[in-house]
Amino acid sequence: MTDAPSGRRSELLLGVVAIVLIAATMRLPVAALSPLAGRIDADIPLSALALGALGTAPPIAFALAGVLAPRLARRLQLEPTLLLAMLAMIAGHLVRAAAVDFAMLLAGTLVLLLGAGFGNVLLPAAVKKVTPNRIGTMTAVYAMIMSIGAAVPPLVAVPLAELADWRLSLAIWAAFVAIALVPWVALAAREVRAHRRRRAAVAADGMPGAEPTRPRRAALLRSPTLWGIGIPFTISSISAYAGFALLPPMLREIAGVGEAEAGALLALLGFLGLPLAAIGPVLAARLRTPTPLLVASTALFATAYAGLLLGPEAATLLWMIALGLGYITFPMCLALFALRTRTPAMASTVSGAVQTVGYAIAALAPLLLGALRDSTGSWSPAIAVLLVLSFANLIAVPLLGRRGLVDDELGR
Known part of the structure; x- marks a missing residue:
């Protein structure tokens, strides 16, 4: 024994x-x-x-x-x-x-x-x-x-x-x-x-x-909780991949920074991921709902993009710190895949569904935003789009405030 x-x-x-x-x-x-x-x-x-x-x-x-x-x-x-x-x-x-x-x-x-x-x-x-x-x-x-x-x-x-x-x-x-x-x-x-x-x-x-059965995609779309996870995951992914692809040339043009400084500011976003990875999932597990994290991410993203739009040279470092901290919803979503499901099989199903859509949209974001810059001759419209998108995080607040489990919402 x-x-x-x-x-x-x-x-x-x-x-x-x-x-x-x-x-x-x-x-x-x-x-x-x-x-x-x-x-x-x-x-x-x-x-x-x-x-x-x-x-x-x-x-x-x-x-x-x-x-x-x-x-x-x-x-x-x-x-x-x-x-x-x-x-x-x-x-x-x-x-x-x-x-x-x-x-x-x-x-x-x-x-x-x-x-x-x-x-x-x-x-x-x-x-x-x-x-x-x-x-x-x-x-x-x-x-x-x-x-x-x-x-x-x-x-x-x-x-x-x-x-x-x-x-x-x-x-x-x-x-x-x-x-x-x-x-x-x-x-x-x-x-x-x-x-x-x-x-x-x-x-x-x-x-x-x-045999384990998987819910149909149409059935998954009926889950408010899945939408509540999918929206901030997609917003975070759009911001991340647009940032990796476009931030260095954007900062050189609108903030007048050099090539090395632009690279350093981009690297800063990566280093900020370490503390976010440490606290995001823990807070997601301990908080009654992730509303504080969603509101904080929205405020940080909005501050970053509004700063880049209205005063890019005034406090470039501050705008980059706010942008990097806004990514806290990404590790939060990683935890919610497991926290808001009952079984490992459902966790992988929800994770797969959310990541399929989120990454597919994120793949298009740099191309579309870059095309917008080329067609208008300015980064301002692209930054404005990112600013508006940052508020979409708030749509997830009532969806995740229900404290629902995807399995229960699908009747499984």
């Missing part, structure tokens, strides 16, 4: 380590390539169109993962699906490191990002399964690790390339994913054995097994 608690502790530890390690790899695909663009261009010509394609690849791949990941997880179970995602990430790192032309570079990047997107969608379900009573804390931990994973590659990409070449700098991340793979092999093997035992028990009873 004394072995049971010890066994449960070891399973818990294995699950926590596995979540932390995969989280450390999920932002490497986004952050490792761009610092090497100049070096890659010497071997593989990268036009502005090619760089634009690489820049829009992450939200497109993440949106596609939102469609595919929950379906594959229902068929193969959660842990084996995440294991396959990590194998795809390893293959993607190696393919783009070995690329001989842009098509191969783009293909490797898409495979790599698709694997990372599976992690985006399924990690909330893994958190709910491994630590159902510590969802806020565990989500905060893995969100912080993801932020660190996004910050490290830009710092070491060029020094690694100087040791050999850009191919080594890209390929080395496959080794990190391989290390993170180890606990998932054990978890996947255990889950496969458990699934077989469940099926054997059902067969022995002579009763047909109840």
